[in-house]
Amino acid sequence: MARPDKAAAVAELKEEFQSSNGAVLTEYRGLTVAQVTELRRSLGQNARFRVVKNTLTKIAATEAGLDEQVLDLFEGPSAIAFVKGDVVEAAKGLRDFSKANTPLVIKGGVIDGKPMSPEEITKLADLESREVLLSKLAGALKGKQGQAAALFQALPSKAVRLAQALADKRAESEQS
Template sequence: MARPDKVAAVAELKDEFTSSSGAVLTEYRGLSVAQVTELRRSLGQNARFRIVKNTLTKIAATEAGLDDEILGLFEGPSAIAFVRGDVVETAKGLREFAKANPPLVIKGGVIDGQPMTPDQINQLADLESREVLLAKVAGALKATQSRAAAVFNALPTKTAQLAEALRAKRAESEPAEAESAPAEESPTEG
């Protein structure tokens, strides 16, 4: 019979897996308590960094319906960053911390139900944050609208300029045509 505290721990981990937009699995062997505290602080509100027991986490991951690839990563001392906000920001935070603190190793993860390798998580960290990407899309849309408005505003102006040029050309050619037209000869009597 399972102990109530373990059942509660599995239920809590399962809830973390299902309610998070992603989870990044790390090995923290060699990090001090102060370094783990610093990592938690650096991730801020975007992620919750938890040191987990592999056996209980495997049960929770299975109950949450995660892929078997993830279950194979639970070897050695494991910690998981459960992502609540922007996955890119969390991946960047973990990567930067791992560069400064080599004992932290990213083992893999799951983002939106899809298993991710450490390389894929690093590629994710290379992306711009969600806010920056949205700002770029908004800027591109605004620029497109501005160009369309400029084209539509230019049409009447260009049409008026073309009409004026045609009128001037016609006015120029009418007097020239009158001068160059042969004079009608009057019939000579003779």
């Protein structure tokens, strides 16, 4: 029979895996408490950084239905950044922090149920934030609407100018 505190920890981790948009697994060996606190602050409001026990986390990940590739990453001291919201922002925070603090190593993770390698997470961090991408898309769509409106306005005005030119030509030929 499992101890109630361990069963509660597994249930909590399982809930974190299921309710998060992503989970990035890291190795934190060599980081001081102050550095871990700084990392938690740098991740912002969308991510929660937790130091976890591998055995309990493997059980929770299995119960949450995560891929076998992710379960293989639970070696050595592990910590997970559970992301709710913009995954790109959290990936940038982890990448930037790991550049400044070499003891933090990104092992991999799961984004929207898909296993991701450390390289893929770094590529994700290179993307612009969701808000920036959406605003660029909105700007592009607005520009296309303006072009379409100008095109639709040009057709009738060209037809009117053509009709006027024909009328002028006819009047000119009648006078001659």
